[in-house]
Amino acid sequence: xxxxxxNPRHKITKRGQNVTxxxxxxxxxxxxYWYRQTLGQGPEFLTYFQNEAQLEKSRLLSDRFSAERxxxxxxxLEIQRxxxxxxxMYLCASGRLRESSYEQYxxxxxxxxxx
Amino acid sequence: QKEVEQDPGPLSVPEGAIVSLNCTYSxxxxxxxxxxxxxxxxxxxxxxxxxSSGNKEDGRFTAQVDKSSKYISLFIRDSQPSDSATYLCAxxxxxxxxxxxxxxxxxxxxxxx
Numbered sequence: 560x561x562x563x564x565x566n567p568r569h570k571i572t573k574r575g576q577n578v579t580x581x582x583x584x585x586x587x588x589x590x591x592y593w594y595r596q597t598l599g600q601g602p603e604f605l606t607y608f609q610n611e612a613q614l615e616k617s618r619l620l621s622d623r624f625s626a627e628r629x630x631x632x633x634x635x636l637e638i639q640r641x642x643x644x645x646x647x648m649y650l651c652a653s654g655r656l657r658e659s660s661y662e663q664y665x666x667x668x669x670x671x672x673x674x
Numbered sequence: 675q676k677e678v679e680q681d682p683g684p685l686s687v688p689e690g691a692i693v694s695l696n697c698t699y700s701x702x703x704x705x706x707x708x709x710x711x712x713x714x715x716x717x718x719x720x721x722x723x724x725x726s727s728g729n730k731e732d733g734r735f736t737a738q739v740d741k742s743s744k745y746i747s748l749f750i751r752d753s754q755p756s757d758s759a760t761y762l763c764a765x766x767x768x769x770x771x772x773x774x775x776x777x778x779x780x781x782x783x784x785x786x787x
Contacts, residue, residue, distance in 0.1 A: 563717075592774070599682065601762050601777030602718065615774065650717055652775075658725045660706040660766050663775060665717035 563666035571672045579637045580669045582651030590654030680778025693750040697763035704765040753785045
């Protein structure tokens with residue numbers, strides 16, 4: 560399987576705990592994006608990487624959120640001191656250049672529930 | 675007002691019907707348009723990717739872009755129960771934020787046998 564993989568698929572945590580998610584993109588794609596999706600809404604952009612460089616962060620990404628992509632391969636998204644409002648599906652997408660923009664392929668997501 | 679508007683439905687049609695899904699947008703900087711299909715509790719799956727105005731066909735799916743009206747559509751011919759899913763439109767701009775996608779909220783489609 561050469562698609563995007565995400566782990567864990569589900570995470571239940573108590574408010575105040577830290578959580579970390581992992582994304583493994585399609586190997587030949589150099590862009591990696593993180594989005595968050597809540598029930599009944601479309602995904603919202605959080606941040607993206609070009610290789611190992613983090614090029615943009617949304618204002619949705621508070622200082623409790625941090626993302627890394629060491630060596631331009633897999634990426635991690637960490638949420639510190641989780642709040643109930645962080646409950647959502649966290650989606651990772653792998654991007655390849657097409658016609659001066661990026662075609663994005665999504666992973667299955669990590670569903671976070673904060674109790 | 676959101677930059678991308680999409681009627682959430684739900685939309686329910688019989689098998690074999692032609693389905694029309696639509697989005698409008700307000701930002702003329704959007705130049706790239708996509709449609710994704712998302713099954714319940716799964717990640718979005720890319721169906722169509724278009725750049726220019728006009729029609730693009732792929733099997734039973736046709737994507738239509740009208741930049742002058744800021745309106746995009748996805749048509750599904752001979753709809754099947756397996757097409758039952760949420761359909762998300764997405765778009766991106768040219769410029770420094772290349773590739774960041776702006777999504778509609780999705781239209782929930784049910785195709786009944």
